[in-house]
Each structure stands twice: as C-alpha cells, then as structure tokens.
Amino acid sequence: MAVTRTFSIIKPDATRRNLTGAVTKMLEEAGLRVVASKRIRMSREQAEGFYAVHKERPFFADLVAFMISGPVVVQVLEGEDAVKRNRDIMGATNPANADAGTIRKELAESIEANSVHGSDSEENAATEIAYFFKPEEIVG
Numbered sequence: 001m002a003v004t005r006t007f008s009i010i011k012p013d014a015t016r017r018n019l020t021g022a023v024t025k026m027l028e029e030a031g032l033r034v035v036a037s038k039r040i041r042m043s044r045e046q047a048e049g050f051y052a053v054h055k056e057r058p059f060f061a062d063l064v065a066f067m068i069s070g071p072v073v074v075q076v077l078e079g080e081d082a083v084k085r086n087r088d089i090m091g092a093t094n095p096a097n098a099d100a101g102t103i104r105k106e107l108a109e110s111i112e113a114n115s116v117h118g119s120d121s122e123e124n125a126a127t128e129i130a131y132f133f134k135p136e137e138i139v140g
C-alpha cells in the first residue's frame with residue numbers, strides 16, 4: 001500500500017477540552033505521521049467554503065457556527081493508505097454509532113461536536129490540504 005496524505009481538523013470541542021495531544025496520540029498510534037500542523041481560528045468565509053458541499057443541509061449554519069466557535073488545529077497526516085487509516089481511527093460521524101477505540105467514540109461530544117474532521121477521498125484530501133497549507137509548510 002502506498003504512502004499517501006490526508007487532511008485532518010481537530011475541532012473546537014476538542015481544543016476547548018485540551019484534547020489536541022490526546023487526538024494526535026491516537027492518530028500517531030494508528031500509524032499516521034503529522035507532517036504539517038497549525039492552530040488557527042477559521043473565519044466564517046473559510047468555514048463556509050470548506051463545508052460548501054453541505055450548504056443545502058439543515059445543519060449547515062450550525063456546523064459553520066460550531067467550527068468558528070473556537071480554535072481548530074489543521075493537520076496534514078501521512079501514512080500507508082492515509083485517507084482510510086484516518087477514517088478508521090476517527091470512527092462514525094455520530095459518536096453513538098462509532099466503534100470502541102475510535103477517536104469519536106472515546107472523545108467526541110455529539111454528532112456535530114465530534115472532535116475531528118478527516119478527508120473522505122484522496123481527491124478531497126488534496127483539495128483540503130491546499131485549502132489550508134502552502135506546499136512549503138508540509139515537511140515530510
């Protein structure tokens with residue numbers, strides 16, 4: 001399996017509870033390497049653009065408000081089959097449905113405040129990485 005990259009966000013519910021290290025440890029233990037990381041406050045425009053695919057969904061306004069409610073940590077993760085590996089360790093969108101041992105089962109608060117984002121395809125990973133990082137900010 002090839003070494004690839006994916007994009008991750010540690011969401012405001014996790015930064016608020018000081019869980020940046022706990023989340024990162026679970027990512028690292030799953031075989032992913034953090035090759036870029038920065039703590040930012042997303043602007044409303046950035047959050048709306050990032051989640052544009054969801055703009056017709058009933059939860060869109062709340063999701064944007066949540067994502068700008070506190071700092072987030074945006075990361076590029078590298079590893080074998082990184083997109084799937086990250087989705088596996090994240091767990092299901094709704095923590096109530098997530099498997100034991102996943103980030104969302106162990107740490108998330110709710111279907112919205114679910115602690116992490118992870119790209120769902122290689123194509124989206126490339127787009128999302130480029131949305132937040134310049135190539136020279138990624139150090140593999």
Ligand code: IDP
Binds near residue numbers: 063118120
């Ligand atoms: P994913 O993050 O597991 O890929 P998506 O369906 O892409 O899930 O949804 C993006 C984000 O929108 C979720 O992580 C969650 O924060 C939020 N979300 C998804 N479904 C709901 C919902 O039914 N109510 C509230 N928020 C939701």
